[in-house]
Amino acid sequence: MDIPTFNSRDCGTCPIRHRAVCARCEPDELLELDKIKYYRNYEAGQPVVWSGDQLDFVASVVTGIAALTQTMEDGRTQMVGLLLPSDFLGRPGREITPFDVTAVSDLTLCCFRRRPFEKLLSLTPNVSQRLLEMTLDELDAAREWMLVLGRKTAREKIASLIAIIARRESKLQSSQAENAARFELPLTREAMADYLGLTLETVSRQISALKRDGVIELMGNRQVHIPDFRVLLSETGDDADGGMPA
Amino acid sequence: MDIPTFNSRDCGTCPIRHRAVCARCEPDELLELDKIKYYRNYEAGQPVVWSGDQLDFVASVVTGIAALTQTMEDGRTQMVGLLLPSDFLGRPGREITPFDVTAVSDLTLCCFRRRPFEKLLSLTPNVSQRLLEMTLDELDAAREWMLVLGRKTAREKIASLIAIIARRESKLQSSQAENAARFELPLTREAMADYLGLTLETVSRQISALKRDGVIELMGNRQVHIPDFRVLLSETGDDADGGMPA
DNA sequence: CGATTACTTTGATCCAGATCAATAAGGGAC
DNA sequence: GTCCCTTATTGATCTGGATCAAAGTAATCG
Numbered sequence: 106m107d108i109p110t111f112n113s114r115d116c117g118t119c120p121i122r123h124r125a126v127c128a129r130c131e132p133d134e135l136l137e138l139d140k141i142k143y144y145r146n147y148e149a150g151q152p153v154v155w156s157g158d159q160l161d162f163v164a165s166v167v168t169g170i171a172a173l174t175q176t177m178e179d180g181r182t183q184m185v186g187l188l189l190p191s192d193f194l195g196r197p198g199r200e201i202t203p204f205d206v207t208a209v210s211d212l213t214l215c216c217f218r219r220r221p222f223e224k225l226l227s228l229t230p231n232v233s234q235r236l237l238e239m240t241l242d243e244l245d246a247a248r249e250w251m252l253v254l255g256r257k258t259a260r261e262k263i264a265s266l267i268a269i270i271a272r273r274e275s276k277l278q279s280s281q282a283e284n285a286a287r288f289e290l291p292l293t294r295e296a297m298a299d300y301l302g303l304t305l306e307t308v309s310r311q312i313s314a315l316k317r318d319g320v321i322e323l324m325g326n327r328q329v330h331i332p333d334f335r336v337l338l339s340e341t342g343d344d345a346d347g348g349m350p351a
Numbered sequence: 352m353d354i355p356t357f358n359s360r361d362c363g364t365c366p367i368r369h370r371a372v373c374a375r376c377e378p379d380e381l382l383e384l385d386k387i388k389y390y391r392n393y394e395a396g397q398p399v400v401w402s403g404d405q406l407d408f409v410a411s412v413v414t415g416i417a418a419l420t421q422t423m424e425d426g427r428t429q430m431v432g433l434l435l436p437s438d439f440l441g442r443p444g445r446e447i448t449p450f451d452v453t454a455v456s457d458l459t460l461c462c463f464r465r466r467p468f469e470k471l472l473s474l475t476p477n478v479s480q481r482l483l484e485m486t487l488d489e490l491d492a493a494r495e496w497m498l499v500l501g502r503k504t505a506r507e508k509i510a511s512l513i514a515i516i517a518r519r520e521s522k523l524q525s526s527q528a529e530n531a532a533r534f535e536l537p538l539t540r541e542a543m544a545d546y547l548g549l550t551l552e553t554v555s556r557q558i559s560a561l562k563r564d565g566v567i568e569l570m571g572n573r574q575v576h577i578p579d580f581r582v583l584l585s586e587t588g589d590d591a592d593g594g595m596p597a
Numbered sequence: 598c599g600a601t602t603a604c605t606t607t608g609a610t611c612c613a614g615a616t617c618a619a620t621a622a623g624g625g626a627c
Numbered sequence: 628g629t630c631c632c633t634t635a636t637t638g639a640t641c642t643g644g645a646t647c648a649a650a651g652t653a654a655t656c657g
Contacts, residue, residue: 185494255548302501
């Protein structure tokens, strides 16, 4: 993950300008992007949009975490996506969001008004290629997650979720000296349950079990320490090699 | 879903040229696409690629059905995607497939060698926009499916699967005069189980139950008749309005 | 045509995770 | 500090779907 520093300040804040785009865009493409860009902030728990509502912008996550959830007629809910920094939200060519979007932690979005963004897309192959890449990544992650939902046991689900978060978090601080890691769990037990297709009681029980078995250590409810990452991975049920991008 | 007939024969066979692309492409972009295009055929059951293998082409489905599946260390498998005609397979910018691709029925793919296709992508905004659209559709479908896997009961899962297939099939023949439909189930019980995160016994039991309750009628094992589509939908657990694209 | 093989249905039992219910532990605000 | 409220843990019981086991039904092939 090399971040070319065409313009270091902006590259750090707007994922659509990150990497690929920055490296290859013409300066005036970037100017165009900047002209229609603005930031929005949400507090933890606050809704971004409801399913069925108009979403008049597309955005990418700068900091914080957003959840995509779907709700059934009788109120059962399933989280169908977890947007971490640099993930993309919304889609060009569609006005309506098919799921609820909620800020799970304090959240900053880098937004682009839809119309100008779409226009820009049709003119600049690099921007749309970058967007395609991001979308394909999210699709891979979604499919990875289907395996988790469809076939894993409760214990494996918890281990998988912790592994994914650990990987994303420690990628940011990239301080994973060896096989240990330490980070903050950004989700409540309920949110985890919602993501994993479990109940919050089961989540709690399995976390306790992993703690008891020495796979993870908890300081308070959120601060996690993983003494040996390989042990955690062996609990996910995944293939030793290929497992888990996201 | 209007299919503009820029060139009716080709539009019917190559989904990447369908719709959006056909309507907006310059003739020479289409020529470029045609130059690097070729067809491949697979028999039902035959593998297209294995997880981890090189995939030196990208493709879209012309006829038949392909399944994307992932396998866990201990052999548990989960289908993570079902590619129906016009769906896209493979991704520009990545050589390796992260899941097994198998022909579920006899299958024809419209293939493009990777390199020339990527080059074309970077030059023609319309083609990459079209591809982006298709990818976003698949992403939506994947997320829809996460709800099915995470929160639905076995009966609801079966009803959802039948509803999705019915919608895709009858879209093709668009002969759904009123609320009835009749079509071929293209999957074995085992493949359904694999997609739904169930066992084949449970699939069989639930299909029998839906038959007993008059929601569906079977002639042989594969031919399905749905007397009233709305009854089937009420069994999916989805919201009356917003439910199930894909 | 019967034989072999693959697919499907149905039955009996078991167990992982849901559900119901209570208690404990943080974490602000005052 | 105490009170209130949200989040988390733990226990007891129940149940939907898995698992194990056995027929039943098509399809394919010599």
